[in-house]
Amino acid sequence: MKAIATGLLVVMAAIFLATRVLEPRYPWLGFVKAFAEAAMVGGLADWFAVTALFRHPLGLPIPHTAIIPRNKDRIGDTLAQFLRDNFLVAPVVARRMRHIDLAGAAGRFLQAPSGEGTRIRKGASRLIADIFEGLDDERLGGIVKTAISSRVRQAEVSPLIGHALASAINEDRHVPMLEAGIRALARTLDANEPLIRDMVRKRANWMLRLAALDEKLADSILDGLRKVTVEMSTDPAHPVRLRMEQALADLANDLQTNPETRARVEGWKNDLLANKSVGLWIDTLWQKGRAAMIAAARNPDAVMAGKLGEVLRSMGATLESDPGIRAAVNQFARRAVSGMAASYGGSIVRLVSDTIRGWDARTITARLESAVGRDLQYIRINGTLVGGLVGLVLHVIDTL
Known part of the structure; x- marks a missing residue:
């Protein structure tokens, strides 16, 4: 897109030079020259504006250029504030969650035959197994036992x-x-x-x-x-x-x-x-449960094919067909997500703000330019064409 926008600007410059030479012989080329001249002005102005967002044009330290690198911390804080005020607010999350049928989706997923949703199921199972195997067993077991006892x-x-x-x-x-x-x-x-x-x-x-x-x-x-x-x-x-x-x-x-x-x-x-014996018994339960969950996660098709699979499919049918249970599950999910937004929204906002603060100017410039740069090049193209049309209109008025 940069090449197209720059190429269009070069074409306008070439047309301007050609019409400037040929205008004495062909007076009507004055309209074309006016279009090309104004198009160059519009294209250059928009090139300057787009470039000034991300860097100093031509490397010159012109005031109020390289806007994004100079203000990246403020942009991060503003973006975090925007997320907190418009997305990570419990009422907003609850309102959005009202239109999401998580229970129905879970029911359809549990009832899916082995050929449908297999890729998602295997991916989720592999992720669960890797998480359980990767976590510190002693520390996690202590957390589980403490949570149960508490x-x-x-x-x-x-x-x-x-x-x-x-x-x-x-x-x-x-x-x-x-x-x-x-x-x-x-x-x-x-x-x-x-x-x-x-x-x-x-x-x-x-x-x-x-x-x-x-x-x-x-x-x-x-x-x-x-x-x-x-x-x-x-x-x-x-x-x-x-x-x-x-x-x-x-x-x-x-x-x-x-x-x-x-x-x-x-x-x-x-x-x-x-009693220490009870603690050992709970620890044994945890080890057996952890091993069973890892084994089941490593082979989800076997789990879905056995008695547990029948139970899960029955649960899926109930979730999808029973309005009362589906409403209760969706309400629980809505309250849980809203509670997470209320409890951890501030942490998420700080994560966004601190992450952007941690980026250097070159990183944030590259990422933003990669995300929106294509549309910004359209601004240059539109500026060139619109500038040319405005120049043509002004030339017509001046001629008349």
């Missing part, structure tokens, strides 16, 4: 446990757990039969032991306990079983409403989190 410490678990237990009781989902407890009680009784007999023998007086009545007493106690466990397991209306169910219901209520019970559970939770 979230669990902040959350009050007793109401959640109480609500889950109450729901299980209301829907009779506690019955298998209760029956398992009764069976465990029966097994414990059989496993500790010698201990029970020894306790009865030690507490019986010498007369009972002399008459061997302590053995009969122990047999009666063991038979009675076994009978109770059998009746509890077969009779849903057994009094002991009903009392156990009532105890579970009371526990569910206390976990939700009793301050002492809730405080006791929170204390147990904190003691458990402080």
